[in-house]
Amino acid sequence: xxxxxxxxxxxxxxxxxxxxxxxxxxxxxxxxxxxxxxxxxxxxxxxxxxxxxxxxxxxxxxxxxxxxxxxxxxxxxxxxxxxxxxxxxxxxxxxxxxxxxxxxxxxxxxxxxxxxxxxxxxxxxxxxxxxxxxxxxxxxxxxxxxxxxxxxxxxxxxxxxxxxxxxxxxxxxxxxxxxxxxxxxxxxxxxxxxxxxxxxxxxxxxxxxxxxxxxxxxxxxxxxxxxxxxxxxxxxxxxxxxxxxxxxxxxxxxxxxxxxxxxxxxxxxxxxxxxxxxxxxxxxxxxxxxxxxxxxxxxxxxxxxxxxxxxxxxxxxxxxxxxxxxxxxxxxxxxxxxxxxxxxxxxxxxxxxxxxxxxxxxxxxxxxxxxxxxxxxxxxxxxxxxxxxxxxxxxxxxxxxxxxxxxxxxxxxxxxxxxxxxxxxxxxxxxxxxxxxxxxxxxxxxxxxxxxxxxxxxxxxxxxxxxxxxxxxxxxx
Numbered sequence: 001x002x003x004x005x006x007x008x009x010x011x012x013x014x015x016x017x018x019x020x021x022x023x024x025x026x027x028x029x030x031x032x033x034x035x036x037x038x039x040x041x042x043x044x045x046x047x048x049x050x051x052x053x054x055x056x057x058x059x060x061x062x063x064x065x066x067x068x069x070x071x072x073x074x075x076x077x078x079x080x081x082x083x084x085x086x087x088x089x090x091x092x093x094x095x096x097x098x099x100x101x102x103x104x105x106x107x108x109x110x111x112x113x114x115x116x117x118x119x120x121x122x123x124x125x126x127x128x129x130x131x132x133x134x135x136x137x138x139x140x141x142x143x144x145x146x147x148x149x150x151x152x153x154x155x156x157x158x159x160x161x162x163x164x165x166x167x168x169x170x171x172x173x174x175x176x177x178x179x180x181x182x183x184x185x186x187x188x189x190x191x192x193x194x195x196x197x198x199x200x201x202x203x204x205x206x207x208x209x210x211x212x213x214x215x216x217x218x219x220x221x222x223x224x225x226x227x228x229x230x231x232x233x234x235x236x237x238x239x240x241x242x243x244x245x246x247x248x249x250x251x252x253x254x255x256x257x258x259x260x261x262x263x264x265x266x267x268x269x270x271x272x273x274x275x276x277x278x279x280x281x282x283x284x285x286x287x288x289x290x291x292x293x294x295x296x297x298x299x300x301x302x303x304x305x306x307x308x309x310x311x312x313x314x315x316x317x318x319x320x321x322x323x324x325x326x327x328x329x330x331x332x333x334x335x336x337x338x339x340x341x342x343x344x345x346x347x348x349x350x351x352x353x354x355x356x357x358x359x360x361x362x363x364x365x366x367x368x369x370x371x372x373x374x375x376x377x378x379x380x381x382x383x384x385x386x387x388x389x390x391x392x393x394x395x396x397x398x399x400x401x402x403x404x405x406x407x408x409x410x411x412x413x414x415x416x417x418x419x420x421x422x423x424x425x426x427x428x429x430x431x432x433x434x435x436x437x438x439x440x441x442x443x444x445x446x447x448x449x450x451x452x453x454x455x456x457x458x459x460x461x462x463x464x465x466x467x468x469x470x471x472x473x474x475x476x477x
Contacts (some may be wrong), residue, residue: 159292186228
């Protein structure tokens with residue numbers, strides 16, 4: 001029997017669950033299909049402050065707060081010879097904070113919230129095929145795990161939140177382009193009764209660079225810590241054969257990094273060593289007629305700066321706002337698509353420029369913070385560049401710009417991306433140049449939206465209803 005919904009959401013992680021909750025809360029008929037059964041383990045435990053507004057909008061905030069996760073007030077970064085104390089309360093806002101979470105618990109809370117808000121959620125459901133009508137996705141075939149029955153659901157819009165699997169974005173549309181320089185691998189474990197480095201803001205993450213890459217050290221609740229190394233996959237492949245086991249490799253690298261030795265010297269290992277390979281990629285487009293990509297289905301950057309959950313929930317909010325306003329006739333579909341494309345891609349590209357400069361062009365914290373400040377519109381800049389950098393890395397800059405004037409910054413950001421790429425190309429021999437072309441993330445997309453990368457007079461609206469508003473209409477009135 002054919003099942004018809006307003007929106008089909010594929011994937012139940014933070015992006016999919018947030019979108020499903022927002023849309024169902026607004027009265028739309030939503031079906032969310034998730035291939036796993038929750039709870040399920042996931043890495044990516046450090047949240048940005050921007051995640052809290054989307055949790056409040058989706059109705060999940062109180063349920064997350066009940067979990068008593070470690071409260072995070074910033075970060076301490078040891079990069080090369082520099083030490084950065086990023087205290088969110090002092091540098092951004094007295095109310096800026098977030099959580100360090102257990103993702104199995106966090107993701108399940110968000111998925112259950114989607115059901116609470118009125119979405120139909122089916123776990124153990126695999127999408128087999130998406131059918132198109134005149135170039136527009138119109139229905140999907142799916143089946144439950146262990147069953148042979150093939151079910152069909154028709155929809156007006158589909159949100160691909162299926163993560164790296166990319167059910168629509170990659171398996172059906174083949175949209176992804178890789179960034180070779182970020183072909184990293186993460187190796188991590190968990191420790192009990194570790195400590196944080198001195199001067200770390202309360203509950204903050206520690207990031208420590210090393211010759212082989214960098215380490216994260218995240219305090220979770222009940223005295224547990226997540227501690228992991230990120231290194232290039234080629235370096236890992238060349239070295240791992242010289243160690244008896246993955247555990248031996250991990251411990252050898254840890255013992256060679258003084259800062260991480262300091263925080264774990266009196267701690268006890270609480271789990272074995274895990275490994276995951278992160279292929280950084282970006283899709284040629286983040287949406288199209290009838291569909292929106294959110295989170296890792298659209299792009300994956302790098303674990304540095306902890307942007308994964310931020311981009312997932314942020315893009316889910318943008319996609320939901322676009323669909324709601326299209327449905328209500330407040331914007332055309334073309335305007336809704338352009339809004340999602342511009343605002344989501346700007347957030348991704350800004351983080352991409354920051355991370356690429358750390359990996360490839362770092363010349364000390366003063367130069368780095370000054371360059372980071374140029375990625376913030378002049379109306380929002382702080383006198384101290386470190387404040388602008390910190391605001392960006394809380395995700396709150398993305399939130400503020402979406403709510404005010406989304407057309408600002410786009411050309412400026414492209415220029416900064418091009419400058420970063422040109423500086424890198426000038427400093428690296430051609431034969432050794434990895435294909436980190438930050439401007440390539442805009443190339444195919446420019447042909448979709450035209451030379452004008454603005455969204456004209458459109459901005460995100462959250463009250464009284466989530467959607468897209470027109471700034472000029474309000475000014476004219």
